[in-house]
Amino acid sequence: NAGVTQTPKFQVLKTGQSMTLQCAQDMNHNSMYWYRQDPGMGLRLIYYSASEGTTDKGEVPNGYNVSRLNKREFSLRLESAAPSQTSVYFCASTIPASGESGELFFGEGSRLTVL
Amino acid sequence: AQSVTQLGSHVSVSEGALVLLRCNYSSSVPPYLFWYVQYPNQGLQLLLKYTSAATLVKGINGFEAEFKKSETSFHLTKPSAHMSDAAEYFCAVSGGTGFQKLVFGTGTRLLVSP
Numbered sequence: 001n002a003g004v005t006q007t008p009k010f011q012v013l014k015t016g017q018s019m020t021l022q023c024a025q026d027m028n029h030n031s032m033y034w035y036r037q038d039p040g041m042g043l044r045l046i047y048y049s050a051s052e053g054t055t056d057k058g059e060v061p062n063g064y065n066v067s068r069l070n071k072r073e074f075s076l077r078l079e080s081a082a083p084s085q086t087s088v089y090f091c092a093s094t095i096p097a098s099g100e101s102g103e104l105f106f107g108e109g110s111r112l113t114v115l
Numbered sequence: 116a117q118s119v120t121q122l123g124s125h126v127s128v129s130e131g132a133l134v135l136l137r138c139n140y141s142s143s144v145p146p147y148l149f150w151y152v153q154y155p156n157q158g159l160q161l162l163l164k165y166t167s168a169a170t171l172v173k174g175i176n177g178f179e180a181e182f183k184k185s186e187t188s189f190h191l192t193k194p195s196a197h198m199s200d201a202a203e204y205f206c207a208v209s210g211g212t213g214f215q216k217l218v219f220g221t222g223t224r225l226l227v228s229p
Binding site: 042045104 | 124
């Protein structure tokens, strides 16, 4: 029962390098999200995908791109990494039931350091 | 638009003492409210949620929260702290039915001493 799986768990990049964070869920959820967590700032939404085939910007989208590859997978790409993108990244998914806001299910996080 | 304010970035209690973590919200529509817990090096998991039914909500691990519309609050309590409760707690709000984005507070780290 994997739930939400993120890879890699740890990554160190140099400024200007690119990388992709992968996320997959096996719960048949419609909606997927990418958050970043920074000390004292809680979780901030980067991008989300309400359903397969759609993506939208969240609160802090600059410097990131996303792809909803299929219903299971939602990737986050840093095209040219900057030290300000040093953070812990969380992928989450949910299936909003009619009349009720759905519970988010989180992966274990990907810790990214940009030097 | 929705927002959440968590009062106190750190709360320290002794084992067996009352736990009270404060959350105030702002919402232009009737809100749905959530408390999540994060243990070290893990993702967040849901403790409890309020979705316009009973105002007193019971969650896992003995936690509960009360929705008070007049005070725009959703404080989290537990009568007796346990060492295993040491974690970071996040309050979150969404705008209700259908697809919604959760807005999280900045978190409160609970420290439990023997």
